[in-house]
Amino acid sequence: MSWILLLSAILMALVAGVFLSFSDFVMRGLAAAPGTAGAAGMVGLNRTVYRSIFMGLLIGFVPGSLALGALAVRHLEGLALVLTLLGSLAYLLGVMAVTGRGNVPMNRRLAALAGDAPGLAAFWPGYLRGWTRLNHLRVAASALAALAWGTAAGLA
Numbered sequence: 001m002s003w004i005l006l007l008s009a010i011l012m013a014l015v016a017g018v019f020l021s022f023s024d025f026v027m028r029g030l031a032a033a034p035g036t037a038g039a040a041g042m043v044g045l046n047r048t049v050y051r052s053i054f055m056g057l058l059i060g061f062v063p064g065s066l067a068l069g070a071l072a073v074r075h076l077e078g079l080a081l082v083l084t085l086l087g088s089l090a091y092l093l094g095v096m097a098v099t100g101r102g103n104v105p106m107n108r109r110l111a112a113l114a115g116d117a118p119g120l121a122a123f124w125p126g127y128l129r130g131w132t133r134l135n136h137l138r139v140a141a142s143a144l145a146a147l148a149w150g151t152a153a154g155l156a
Contacts, residue, residue, distance in 0.1 A: 001075050001076065005084065006149075012087075012142055013142075016143040023139050039121075058096075106134075109127075
């Protein structure tokens with residue numbers, strides 16, 4: 001069980017790193033682009049993410065975190081059990097729920113405005129602020145999951 005938790009922690013740390021790069025510099029770089037060029041860039045990023053390794057990890061951790069929780073209930077006890085369940089809950093709520101209820105709907109709205117320059121220009125500043133705030137939550141949640149699973153691996 002400990003090697004599964006350790007591998008999950010490492011992979012989740014990679015997910016957290018991708019989210020962190022967006023919160024740290026990608027969104028600021030897109031915000032600095034002239035006019036609606038940043039918005040167009042974000043639309044392009046959103047289209048390419050669906051065919052990425054990152055997306056495989058992001059979606060794969062849904063059943064993965066559920067499986068970790070189920071395995072933990074069967075094979076762990078004490079703090080290792082609590083940390084494993086905490087990591088799974090952090091991922092499911094702090095990453096996937098935030099993504100599905102916040103970031104994805106915003107991305108769809110942005111894509112729908114891609115051909116409407118005035119609408120896109122009006123939407124883009126609010127999108128930047130709101131999307132980035134939600135992404136900060138995903139950074140924290142995925143980092144928490146990685147830390148919890150990594151610590152649980154050492155205790156298992």
